[in-house]
Amino acid sequence: MTITSPAGFRAAGVVAGLKSTGAKDLALVVNDGPTHDSASVFTANRCKANPILWSQEVVKDGVVRAVVLNSGGANCYTGPDGFQTTHAVAEQVATRVGIGAGDVVVCSTGLIGLANDRDHLLAGVDAAYDALAADGGNAAAEAIMTTDSVSKQVVVEGAGWSIGGMAKGAGMLAPQLATMLVVITTDAVVPAADLDQALRAATRVSFDRLDSDGCMSTNDTVTVMASGASGITPSLPDFTEALTQACTDLAMQLLRDAEGADHEIAITVLNAASEDEAVECARSVARSNLFKAAVFGHDPNWGRVLASIGTTQATFDPADLDVAMNGVWVCRNSTPAEDPTTVDLEPREVSVTIDLKSGDARATVWTNDLTHAYVHENSAYSS
Amino acid sequence: MTITSPAGFRAAGVVAGLKSTGAKDLALVVNDGPTHDSASVFTANRCKANPILWSQEVVKDGVVRAVVLNSGGANCYTGPDGFQTTHAVAEQVATRVGIGAGDVVVCSTGLIGLANDRDHLLAGVDAAYDALAADGGNAAAEAIMTTDSVSKQVVVEGAGWSIGGMAKGAGMLAPQLATMLVVITTDAVVPAADLDQALRAATRVSFDRLDSDGCMSTNDTVTVMASGASGITPSLPDFTEALTQACTDLAMQLLRDAEGADHEIAITVLNAASEDEAVECARSVARSNLFKAAVFGHDPNWGRVLASIGTTQATFDPADLDVAMNGVWVCRNSTPAEDPTTVDLEPREVSVTIDLKSGDARATVWTNDLTHAYVHENSAYSS
Incomplete structure (x- = not known):
């Protein structure tokens, strides 16, 4: 029931020291392939956080090999220095995994307007890399929680392939996404262009229709990665249906955990x-x-x-x-x-x-x- | 400091029995002339209450001789029977004052979706007519209160003429008006077309820029009546400035009385x-x-x-x-x-x-x- 359920992925969630509580606060998800197709959607807010500015460039070629996510600080409205922090984190992941930084999506969540401690982040990346495991999905899902009371995860099974997903978010859910980080994995073979089409169809009727409080966040990211490790290529309608089911399930988990809601x-x-x-x-x-x-x-x-x-x-x-x-x-x-x-x-x-x-x-x-x-x-x- | 401060107006506020508390709940404002120029703006909500449907027709010719207002029931979403209640109230005012019903603006505020008791309203009109007085403005301002903690009134003095105003509203303040009833009087000589221009200029920078909770009400009305009793015709810029001052003052009173606000x-x-x-x-x-x-x-x-x-x-x-x-x-x-x-x-x-x-x-x-x-x-x- 996690993002490492589909074959071809390793993940980890560790304590980087960003959260004052000492809880896990850094997650790493690596796609070991053989394919590295991806698609992403980001917040429509024009005042975007530094990780969004970085990741929007990363995803343009349809290839993403790793996603690194931190809670405990949104790295938003932190200026050029904050952007350099995001860049440094991506480089550190790339160096350790042995890929290019241009294939690393970075996500951050937490307080706005405060710089994230770069040393903590880089040490956290090292620790996460060392902890990467084929059953690391649960730890990763825990590490991205902020005011979430529970971690949100889903698995949808296809015919010989599957989709796994994790999400964080509790409140601030609004159209075109909102303080919400979602990573979705699949071991199906799905070319990037098809992934993009399926993801847009799925988010249009799921995350885009959550409106917890009308506010739109600055850091929202949904990234889907396809490893192709199952060797199976589902039809696009079948894959889209499964992806929509996964997104809707995660959206309902977000809704049920909205901050302070009774209904x-x-x-x-x-x-x-x-x-x-x-x-x-x-x-x-x-x-x-x-x-x-x-x-x-x-x-x-x-x-x-x-x-x-x-x-x-x-x-x-x-x-x-x-x-x-x-x-x-x-x-x-x-x-x-x-x-x-x-x-x-x-x-x-x-x-x-x-x-x-x-x-x-x-x-x-x-x-x-x-x-x-x-x-x-x-x-x-x-x- | 009230709507009867300008010459040419009488007003009253009485107990019609609509409020379960036994407080005043029906107000009547009569323009004794010699002129009867008027202008009005209404809620932009497409789901309008019956009094709005009535009053929108009344004001089209630029002549209003009386405004009757009740609290204790909004007469909104009450169907054709509710419209007949509004009509009957206007007819009763017209009969007693000796004018045409087509010159009577009707305003209602209170619960939505519940019929107002027509007999109570008609008896209230009779009582209000009998109570009409040249110093009745305070009573009228009290009678239109719902969750308001204080009545809202203003007077702005011109050179030999003046503007008086009263308002009710506490929360649900939104652009293009919101559960807000405002009656403004002036003894200046101002033709209806000028009144309309001045009123739109004044509301654009006052009531239209209050946004207490983003909600837009169904019954909002601002009506200004000019009696011409001062015999003085101010320049349109002077009048517009004074009217803007009156509207802004009332808007700030509404803001300070918004339901449950601390700031x-x-x-x-x-x-x-x-x-x-x-x-x-x-x-x-x-x-x-x-x-x-x-x-x-x-x-x-x-x-x-x-x-x-x-x-x-x-x-x-x-x-x-x-x-x-x-x-x-x-x-x-x-x-x-x-x-x-x-x-x-x-x-x-x-x-x-x-x-x-x-x-x-x-x-x-x-x-x-x-x-x-x-x-x-x-x-x-x-x-």
Whole structure:
């Protein structure tokens, strides 16, 4: 159940001394091949961290041989000196593994605006290299945790090949990714161009539709590496389906571990004129602090759902919207319908269904409720 | 200091029985002329309440002779029957005052999705008519309060004429207005077309730049009425300046009374390529839950400011942004600068200044911090 489950990969997670707690804080994942195809997506935030600036260049040729990740410091808004730290880490990995630095993706997570200790990082790379193991996936997944309460891992089995994945992230999940680091491995044979196509299809309906608090992080990276060690070339649709399953599973693990949340909320928009409009409406609800606070208070407040939809430019008749919460159609034709007191908001999982009656497209966006614990964690923790 | 300070207006605030607390809940403002010029702006939310649907038609001819407002029920998402309630209230006002119903603006605020009791409203109109007085402004301002902790009123004096205003609203303040009702009176002579131009100029830099929680309400209305009773016609620039001063004063009163807030935050963007881009950047910061929670926690987290700006399409160099908090330039060139621990976030008033170094335009957007009390009030109160 880890990134070293697929053949052709070694990994390690070690203590580099970046975290004041003394917990593991540096992970290394190496693709031993025979192939080294890769694809990546990064945060859409224009104010990107140094590791992103580095890794965006690394991935352009479709070849990635190693990913090195640290928690305990995001190396973000640290200027040219911070970029040199990222570069030095990549060089150290390259030297030890015997590859080029231009094939090493670097990821960092933790506090923003503070320089990472370069010596700690470089020593950590050495320790991680020495610890590399074919069963090192669990240690790597632990080493990338920040405010995560659990590590997130997944394996999806294909016909003679498999996909493994690990993720970190808890809160700050937003469209086009957010403080989220994801490494995915596969021993299938998948050329870089196909990997890219599959990854974009998979993230579009998984990570891109998580919107925990509307904020967009500076360091988000999803990298997939294919070792080809199984010798099997799946069809692109089969691989895409498996990759989507892996990404969705990891996304739901991220959602369930969002900082301070009491509820996971799935907002599904039905009968929209287009999938984009369905996403637009669902996201507007996912970003309503008033709605999210109401769910925390166990109040099936469909009025706040309509008020959110009303801020979009999607196609619908404002006087003819239906809204269900946990299957109870509390609003029909934009007026009160079934008794809201029959909606049980005690369970963590909440579904909101919105019928736009304007087409046949649909989409789901996931979010969390707005809780006291969210405010507490995000007022006390600098990121 | 009230809407009846300018000559030519009478007002009242009475108990109609809509609020379970027995507090005043119905207000009536009548313009006795000699002129009846008016202008209004309404919420941009497409899912509008019934009073908005009514009043949008009323104001089209530039003539408004009375405004009737109730708290204790928003008459929103209540369907055709709710619209008939609004209509009946306007007719009752018209009958008693001796004017046409088509000159009566109706405003409602309170819970969404619940029908207002029509009999209570009509009896309330009768009581309010009987109570109309040239010093009734204070009572009217009290009657429109919902979760407001204080009534909001203002007077701005011109040369022989004046402007009076009242507002209700506490939280849910967002661009293009939000659960906010504002009535402004003036005894200046101002033709409707000029009033409209002045009102749009005034709201653009006041109410439109309040963004307490990013949510947009369904009932927001700002109506200005000119009685002409002073006989004086100010220049349009003079009148616009005074109206802007009145709107800004009321906006700041709304900001200071936002539900559960501990801080008022003024986010100013300097040296933007355009005013629109300055507003876009400032608003993106104002909508960052992470940033707002950090202010609550007294954490001068400029990294979250940069991360918010990075989500916009404004013109700037991501590696060359400066950020000050309460006058301390904690970030220069997108890297750490002055010591953040010297920023004192104890006082309620917080200023954030962002230098985009891309032009000479500027704008300020106001918001509040994200607090435990915000979550509590909005999880416990249905709106």
